[in-house]
Amino acid sequence: MTPMRASDEKVDHAKIENRAPSVARLFIDRVTRTPDAEAFRFPDGAGGWTSVTWEQTGDRVRLLAAGLLALGLDVEDRVALASSTRYEWVLADLAVMCAGGATTTVYPTTNAPDVAFIVENSGSRVVIAEDDTQVAKLTEHRSELSAVEKVVVIDGPGDGDWVITFDELEQLGRKLLDDNSSVVMDRIHQLEPHHLATVIYTSGTTGRPKGVRLPHSAWTYEAAAVDSIGLVGADDLQYLWLPLSHVFGKVLLTIPIQIGHATAVDGRVDKIVDNLAVVKPTFMGAAPRIFEKAHARVEAMMEDEGGAKKKIFDWAIGVGVRVSQAQQEHRSPGVLDSIQRQLADRLVFSTIRERFGGRLRFFISGSAALNTDVAQWFDAVGIPVLEGYGLTETSAASVVNRPYANRIGTVGWPTPGTEIRIAEDGEVLIKGPGVMTGYHNRPEATAEALESDGWFHTGDIGDIDADGFLRITDRKKDMFKTSQGKYVAPASIASMFKGISPQSAEIIVHGEGKPYCVALVALDAESTTDWAQHNGLGGLSFAEITRHERTHDLISRHIDELNLQLNRWEQIKKFTILDRELTVEQGDLTPSMKLRRKVVVDTFADSIGRLYE
Incomplete structure (x- = not known):
């Protein structure tokens, strides 16, 4: 069997060369081509799922886009969107782009000061907030939000002034469309590939996050490139739970607009396995x-x-x-x-x-x-x-x-x-x-x-x-050199260890300028609790389990197995088990569940220090 090379791949380059000038145009073209096909499905709140067509989605987006135009949104004006992954996130994002604006994504777990920074730094004129919790973050820092003219809340009441509801935004749109039925399409036809579509703030591990500016051409390219190699087709069904505030989730939201396949949307991480059995998707990121x-x-x-x-x-x-x-x-x-x-x-x-x-x-x-x-x-x-x-x-x-x-x-x-x-x-x-x-x-x-x-x-x-x-x-920035002058790649070691130790969620290898490497081991609560119940530790709390001698012996065996695969200077000489999980809420992980290495090292600096005593 001869290995296939990248140069052997069959690519439909015409799909990339002839792509739409904007995401807004891509979406409208999709609605026109397959109006009756399923576009999205989402939980109905009663244990079932509601399905909507491209035409139904297009009708809602048109009203919301017109509502934003009624608020005075201009081309490339930023609209911050602070919400978990749900169908309304999809509607809001598409509406912003169809109104010519640029979505500034905000994770719903972001604390109030950082929300205020992102909204103000981006110059957002409108903020779409999921619920009262998100609105409260804005209200707390309202004096700092110089550009924000309106807040639109998806779930919750308005205040008759600064905060209006999702329904009220649609009503504004309906009134504008009654006066000028082509107002949304006129705006869409104004958009060109270079116009700003999205500002995504990177999850900074040090200092303030940076806003990444992505034009319409970036998203239409990504969707067309995936389409050109036939990775997925119109008959596929995607299950989408990823944070849509993250670039990975956002690109998986753009691809179906190009290809036309349906997407089931539900951001509840604890429901993934249950939902997979019900939705029966053909792929998932x-x-x-x-x-x-x-x-x-x-x-x-x-x-x-x-x-x-x-x-x-x-x-x-x-x-x-x-x-x-x-x-x-x-x-x-x-x-x-x-x-x-x-x-x-x-x-x-x-x-x-x-x-x-x-x-x-x-x-x-x-x-x-x-x-x-x-x-x-x-x-x-x-x-x-x-x-x-x-x-x-x-x-x-x-x-x-x-x-x-x-x-x-x-x-x-x-x-x-x-x-x-x-x-x-x-x-x-x-x-x-x-x-x-x-x-x-x-x-x-x-x-x-x-x-x-x-x-x-x-x-x-x-x-x-x-x-x-x-x-x-x-x-590059995570690699370090020991006092012996040897380079160590901690992410590579962590990836190896996760395959060895099912009870471990993360291992943070440390050894910058030191004679040997040590590690912090963070356990996964679910897997560790299951193991504990079958090893005589069932009555203990998670923290007690992490400190127990049997747990230490288990992880020690896993470390020994890891060391057999490492160079001498990479081997872990000492380790300590953290007494809690690493979480997004405590700042240990980014919302996309990547390790904030520096944050964790700083937080547990004393524990690392003791390993070198």
């Missing part, structure tokens, strides 16, 4: 932690079963992994393995796939590195995880594996039209239509990251293999 937790959960369940079931499960996984590895190495599996793979599928894998709805063609993983053992496990059971790569500054989907060319351990090939280059120091550089125009009101930061000829410095270290697959090895 997620951060690696979701796959790591699902893998650990299934493995723990089988450990509980024990006996013959556990032996059959382990046998099936072994067969599946062997077949997957053979395919990765471009060789045909042996006859016996092929026959056993079919039996394993009937006995084990089909049941696992049913837990995820039974129709998944693949998952897409992004935002952080995916452990290769976890990726191999999913591939073995028949649900490939296509790892991709991109940044807020590159509109997310810069590089992605394909269903027909998925190389585990890499993030795949660039999307057509995007170029990747490796600098002399190993840094990954990206150039293409998806790259930002710059940071909002930050010319010096823009000049530092973006070269005059369009090459963006990602800050990530990587390499490209002979077949064109990109591999990301670490974050």
Whole structure:
């Protein structure tokens, strides 16, 4: 079997060259082409799901866009959107762009001072807030929000002055359309590819976040590039739970407008597995932690079963992994393995796939590195995880594996039209239509990251293999040098450890200027509690479990196994287990569940110090 190379890929370049001039135009064209096709479905509040067509979605968007025009919104005026992932987020975002404005995304978990900073720094004239909690953050800092003229609340009452309701915005739109029925289309026809569509503030680990300016052309390119390689089709059904305030979620919201497939929208993370079984999607995007937790959960369940079931499960996984590895190495599996793979599928894998709805063609993983053992496990059971790569500054989907060319351990090939280059120091550089125009009101930061000829410095270290697959090895700023002068890549070590230790959520390796490496280990509450119940620790609190000698022994064995795979200078000599989970709420993780390494290191500096005593 000959490996497929990036140069062999069939690409419909016409889809990229002839793409719509704006997301607003792309959306209106979609409504016109397939008005009666399902566009979105969302929870109805009574345990069921409501489905809406493209035409129904278009009607709501038109009213809301007209409402924004009635408020005086001009081309490229910013509208901040502070809400969790839900259908109304979709409507609001599309309405802003159809009114010619630019959506400034705000995570609903953002604290009030940071919300005020983002809204004021972006110059937002209108804020669309999910509920009273989000409105309260704005009210608390109203004196600082010089440009904000109106706040629109999705769930909750208005105040008759500064705050109006979603319904009231629609009523304003209806009145304007009665007077001028073409007002929204007139605005859409004004928009050009270079006009600003979105401002997304990066989750800063130090200092204030930077607003990334993304024009309409970036989003229409991303959608057209995915369409050009046939990654998904009109018959697919996406399950979308990711934060739409994050660039990964935002690009997965733009792709269906180009292609026309339906999307089920529900941002409740605790409902993902339950919803997958009901919605039965064909693909879903997620951060690696979701796959790591699902893998650990299934493995723990089988450990509980024990006996013959556990032996059959382990046998099936072994067969599946062997077949997957053979395919990765471009060789045909042996006859016996092929026959056993079919039996394993009937006995084990089909049941696992049913837990995820039974129709998944693949998952897409992004935002952080995916452990290769976890990726191999999913591939073995028949649900490939296509790892991709991109940044807020590159509109997310810069590089992605394909269903027909998925190389585990890499993030795949660039999307057509995007170029990747490796600098002399190993840094990954990206150039293409998806790259930002710059940071909002930050010319010096823009000049530092973006070269005059369009090459963006990602800050990530990587390499490209002979077949064109990109591999990301670490974050440039996270790499450190020990006192022995040896470089250590902590993200790579963390990815390896997560595949070894199902009870661990994160491992933070430290050793800058030190003679050896130490680590902070953060446990996953669900997996650790399940383990504790079966190991005589069922009556203890999570904090007590983390401090127990048996838990320390368990993680110590996992560290020993990790060290066998590391160079001597990378090995973990000492570790401590944190007595709480790392969370978004406490600032340890970004809303997209990426580790804020510096924050965690600073928070637990005393614990690290004791490891060197």
